[in-house]
Amino acid sequence: MVRCTLCKERESIYTRAYSGESLCRRCFERSIMRKVRMTISRYGMFEYDDRIAVAVSGGKDSTALLHIMAEIETRFPKSTLVAVTIDEGIKDYRDEALSIASENSRLLGIEHVTVSFKDLYGYTLDEIVEMASRTQLTPCAICGVLRRRAFNIAARMVKAEKIATAHNLDDEVQTVILNILHGDPFRIARIKPVLDSAQAEFVRRVKPLCEVPEREVALYAYIKKIKFQDLPCPYAGTALRNEIRNMLNRLEERHPGIKYAIFRSVERMRPYLEKALSELKMRRCIICGEPSVGEVCQPCQILRDLKIL
Ligand code: SF4
Ligand code: ZN
Ligand code: ZN
16 A cells, blocks of 8 residues: 555555655645645735635536635635536537536535526527638637626626636646647737736636646546536537647656646746737737737627627
8 A cells, every 4th residue: 555645644546746745535635725725825816805706617627616615715704605607508518517517506505606698699609609600710719708708797797806717737738838839929928827807897817726737626526526517518629729638648647747847937938928918019809808909809800790799
């Protein structure tokens, strides 16, 4: 039996190749909580009395985030949580996720609010994808714009000051590489653990899991017996993101810690990128808040032309 490196008592269930630690179930759980608390404090994500909207899709990362936030929040009696789910309207996929999100919220005693594309925009994502089939927009590009907007509306509706999303270390590092491969390095400046609200009407987005590897979020959800939806979105993942995911996983296996190294490198580069970005006079899209050359970014423009926005 391999003993836990930390408590030196119990049997280890997981070895962290990047740190050399072997951890028992209890020490692993504690280490995840510690890591998330450190991320929250390092980036000053929350005030003690924030009302926090947790974006819960029903997948493993977001349901794990909801459980973690619920535990952290017990130490902050003046702060409140509300789970927010966006129902994009994706046939044979979103319904299960919605019931899982609401079940987890009920279990934790957290208010749960759902906002749908149909109510906000008049169409489901399936319908919009059909309408946009002659444009160059991918379903995820459309979904991304409309969902960001939907979260902002939902957060204002529930009077939240912050929106916590479940992006993990892997998501963040993949996005860095994707931006480089798309020839859009300045966008990296925007992949931040805390996103500034571009305008007063945008609610601050924070990513408390951004320093937890995907594998560890999954293990956490598994050992806490958290119920989540395992089905991938039918539109999910461009081929390129999947290839990057596989490449990074292969690299991490042979060179443990490489994902953290990329994450930290970006942290160090970000001030320079932001400076260069401000000199480039990039604007923020007045509709979705993403960096844009013009007043309205390209995806929002196309959605406007389709009379969806
Ligand atoms: Fe939306 Fe794409 Fe995510 Fe599906 S995979 S929910 S289409 S962003
Ligand atoms: Zn232990
Ligand atoms: Zn936009």
